[in-house]
Every structure is written in C-alpha cells, then in structure tokens.
Amino acid sequence: MWDNINVYFDILHKLLPAGWMTIKILITSALLTYLIAFIAGLGRVSQFSIIRTLTLIYVELFRGTSLLVQMFWIFFALPAFGVEFSAFWAGVLALSLNYGAYASEVVRGSILAIPKTQTEASIALNMTRWQRLKLVILPQAFRIMLPGLGNNSIELLKGTSLVSLITLGDLTYRGLIIQNTNLSYTVPVFILLLILYFIIALPLIILVRRLEASASKGVAKV
Amino acid sequence: MSWNWEFALKVFPEIFNVIWLVIGITFGAYAVALVFGLILTFARRSSFKPLSWTVYGFIEFIRSTPPLVQLFFVYFALPLIGISLNKYVAGILTLGIHYSTYVSEVYRSGIDSIEKGQWEAAKALNFTKSQTWSKVILPQAIPPVIPMLGNYLIVLFKETPLLMAIGVVEFLQKAFLIGADHFKYLEPLTIVGLLFLLLSYPSALLINRLEKWSNQAYGKGSR
Numbered sequence: 001m002w003d004n005i006n007v008y009f010d011i012l013h014k015l016l017p018a019g020w021m022t023i024k025i026l027i028t029s030a031l032l033t034y035l036i037a038f039i040a041g042l043g044r045v046s047q048f049s050i051i052r053t054l055t056l057i058y059v060e061l062f063r064g065t066s067l068l069v070q071m072f073w074i075f076f077a078l079p080a081f082g083v084e085f086s087a088f089w090a091g092v093l094a095l096s097l098n099y100g101a102y103a104s105e106v107v108r109g110s111i112l113a114i115p116k117t118q119t120e121a122s123i124a125l126n127m128t129r130w131q132r133l134k135l136v137i138l139p140q141a142f143r144i145m146l147p148g149l150g151n152n153s154i155e156l157l158k159g160t161s162l163v164s165l166i167t168l169g170d171l172t173y174r175g176l177i178i179q180n181t182n183l184s185y186t187v188p189v190f191i192l193l194l195i196l197y198f199i200i201a202l203p204l205i206i207l208v209r210r211l212e213a214s215a216s217k218g219v220a221k222v
Numbered sequence: 223m224s225w226n227w228e229f230a231l232k233v234f235p236e237i238f239n240v241i242w243l244v245i246g247i248t249f250g251a252y253a254v255a256l257v258f259g260l261i262l263t264f265a266r267r268s269s270f271k272p273l274s275w276t277v278y279g280f281i282e283f284i285r286s287t288p289p290l291v292q293l294f295f296v297y298f299a300l301p302l303i304g305i306s307l308n309k310y311v312a313g314i315l316t317l318g319i320h321y322s323t324y325v326s327e328v329y330r331s332g333i334d335s336i337e338k339g340q341w342e343a344a345k346a347l348n349f350t351k352s353q354t355w356s357k358v359i360l361p362q363a364i365p366p367v368i369p370m371l372g373n374y375l376i377v378l379f380k381e382t383p384l385l386m387a388i389g390v391v392e393f394l395q396k397a398f399l400i401g402a403d404h405f406k407y408l409e410p411l412t413i414v415g416l417l418f419l420l421l422s423y424p425s426a427l428l429i430n431r432l433e434k435w436s437n438q439a440y441g442k443g444s445r
Binding site: 060061063064065066067068069070072073076077080081154157158159160161162164165172175176179186187189190191193194197198201202204205 | 224282283285286287288289290291292294295298299302303380381382383384386387393394398401406407408411412414415418419422423426
C-alpha cells in the first residue's frame with residue numbers, strides 16, 4: 001500500500017484541481033456566513049421585539065435541523081416552488097445559513113459579554129444608538145468573538161465536504177470518482193483526502209490558537 | 223407544483239418508521255463518544271510524553287477533517303487492510319470517534335476545574351491513582367459538565383443523515399428514496415426537516431434547563 005509512491009502522486013495530481021473548488025466554496029460561504037452571523041447576531045439584541053423574534057426563529061430553525069437535510073431541501077425541494085439553485089449556490093447557501101446561525105450565537109454572546117456600564121457610559125456621553133454600537137460595543141465585542149468565529153470556519157471547512165452529496169465536484173466528490181474508477185486506489189485516495197483537508201485546516205487552526213492567545217492580551221482585567 | 227397533503231400524509235409513516243434505527247445509531251455513537259472520549263482524556267494527560275503527543279495530534283487531526291471523509295475511509299478503505307465493518311458499525315464508530323474528540327475537551331474542562339487541594343488531599347490520604355480518580359476527581363468533574371455532554375447527544379442525532387452516504391437508510395435517505403420514486407421531493411424532505419426540529423428542539427430546551435439547574439447547583443464559572 002505504501003510501497004508505490006507514484007500512486008500517491010498520480011492521485012494527488014487528479015485531486016488538486018478539485019481542491020480549488022473546495023477552497024472556492026469555503027471562501028464564498030465563509031463571507032456569507034459572517035455577513036449572516038452579524039445581521040442575525042445584532043438582530044437578536046435588537047430593540048424591536050419583532051426583529052428579535054424573527055432572528056430567533058431563523059437561528060433555532062437552522063440549528064434544530066441537520067445541515068445535510070437543509071442542503072437537500074434547498075437543492076431538491078425548493079425547485080417545487082420554482083426556485084432553482086445550481087449545486088454550487090445551493091451548497092453555499094445551505095452552508096452559510098447553517099453556520100451563520102451558529103456564528104450568530106457567537107456574535108450575540110460577545111455583545112452581551114460587554115459590561116452594561118459601557119452602554120450606560122455611552123448614553124451618558126449622549127451617543128446615538130448607532131455610535132454606541134459602532135464606537136463602543138462592537139470594537140470590544142469583536143476581539144471576544146474572533147476565536148469563536150475562527151473555530152466556526154474550521155467547522156465550515158468540514159461542512160463543505162457535504163456538497164459532494166449534491167454532486168458538486170469538490171475534493172470529496174473527486175476522491176469518490178477516483179476511487180470508483182480504480183478500486184485499488186481506495187486506501188491512498190482517502191488517506192490523501194484526509195491529509196489535504198487537514199492541510200487546508202492548518203492555517204485556520206494556527207489562526208485560532210493565535211486569536212485565543214491574543215484575545216486577552218492588552219485588555220485590562222475587570 | 224406545490225405542497226400535496228395527501229402525499230405528505232401517505233409518506234409520513236414510512237419516514238417516521240425508521241426512527242428506531244436513527245435513535246439506535248445516535249445512542250450507539252454517543253456511547254462510543256463518551257467512553258472513547260474519556261480514554262482520550264486520560265491518554266492526553268499521560269506523563270508518558272510520546273503517548274500524550276500522539277493523542278494530541280490524533281485529536282487535532284480528527285477534529286479538523288470532515289466526518290464524511292472519515293466515514294468513507296472507515297467503510298471503504300479499512301476493509302482493504304483487513305478490517306471489515308458493516309455499514310451500521312462503521313457509521314456508529316465514525317460518528318462516535320469523531321465526536322469523542324469534542325467530548326474529551328468537555329471532560330478536560332471538568333477535570334481542570336477541580337481545585338489542586340483535592341489532588342493534594344487525596345495524596346495525603348494515601349489514595350492510589352485509581353482511587354483518586356474514581357472516588358475524588360471524576361465524581362466532582364463529571365456532574366457539572368453533564369449539560370455540555372447532553373448537547374453532544376443532540377449534535378450526534380443531527381449528524382445521522384451523513385450515514386446516507388454509505389447506504390444507511392435513515393430519515394434523509396428514506397425521504398430521498400421516496401422522493402426519487404415519485405419524483406416529488408418537497409413533501410418527504412420537509413417532513414424530515416420537521417422531524418429533526420420536533421425531536422431536537424425540545425431536547426435542547428430540556429438541556430438548557432438542566433444547564434441552569436446545574437449552574438445553580440455547582441456555581442457558574444467555577445473553572
């Protein structure tokens with residue numbers, strides 16, 4: 001199994017183009033995830049109860065069901081209403097809505113973690129609601145939420161493998177095709193897949209460690 | 223084309239019937255995660271450095287690679303090196319081992335919250351290592367983290383659709399097969415979504431309550 005290094009190079013050569021697809025999905029859905037997370041996270045602490053309720057329903061709906069079910073629903077069931085997405089956008093949408101719901105909890109938690117006195121002080125300084133959020137609360141909340149959002153991106157990377165089940169040609173999908181056409185490649189294909197995913201995750205892991213270490217640095221302990 | 227109640231009511235029992243399989247897989251994987259997670263926690267704490275480093279690497283690797291690929295590895299690749307598992311065992315083991323790395327973090331946080339004085343007292347009383355763990359440390363470390371452990375039961379439940387990839391007929395695969403038969407996916411897939419929501423949301427509320435109760439009983443932020 002390990003004796004033929006050429007087999008590994010042959011497979012790697014075929015896998016790498018699909019790696020770009022995985023990275024493309026990861027980046028697109030990460031951007032969308034964080035956008036949704038901020039909107040939903042701020043919505044959860046809104047002054048209007050209708051916005052709070054709507055975002056709560058969104059978050060609970062997407063955290064209460066499976067990512068794969070959501071992906072299948074968007075790709076196979078939504079067309080019944082005349083809404084059709086390509087495999088790429090169905091995958092990206094499902095990933096973003098699902099992980100956005102989880103990440104919005106990180107955003108909400110970090111905002112709530114800012115002491116109430118900060119809000120009171122900005123009110124005393126006659127700041128508007130928007131100024132209070134932009135100048136006082138978010139800059140402080142941001143550094144608290146970074147490690148959480150970083151972890152979220154690793155989970156997101158793992159989630160991208162699910163798009164292979166709606167026939168999108170990512171790493172996992174390509175791996176399965178290589179394995180199907182040449183069964184003797186089975187072991188090296190899956191070993192390489194795991195290693196490739198780990199290599200993509202590695203910068204994210206290191207980033208999270210750094211963020212965790214620096215999250216408390218230079219901040220006065222209360 | 224839109225929602226058809228007649229069709230929905232007809233396929234609901236068919237989908238609902240696989241609930242016992244889903245519950246079986248969930249609890250099977252959970253048992254694996256709880257036990258293997260504890261083993262990982264101990265191995266990680268071992269004073270034999272090569273072991274604790276290997277386990278650390280293993281945990282990081284498993285945690286940051288997709289469970290779907292791990293599932294394929296276990297189900298398709300392991301038989302070629304002499305380990306054949308049927309799809310249910312492969313699924314339960316993969317999910318169980320994947321989440322054992324998360325569960326071991328939970329155990330670790332529980333153990334880390336035990337004060338040093340407890341270890342010293344156990345030593346002063348001449349307890350053996352196994353007595354210290356079984357009589358002093360674990361009885362204090364585990365109860366406060368039970369709500370967190372409970373969360374992973376729900377997480378595992380929501381991960382079971384993954385097993386459709388190796389042909390286990392759980393909720394999603396069942397619904398998908400029905401959908402393919404009638405070329406109508408909306409009703410069966412929506413039913414699956416609702417089933418997940420109806421089963422996991424009340425459990426999540428229950429665990430929330432458990433968490434509040436636990437915080438009161440053990441003091442919040444005692445780590």
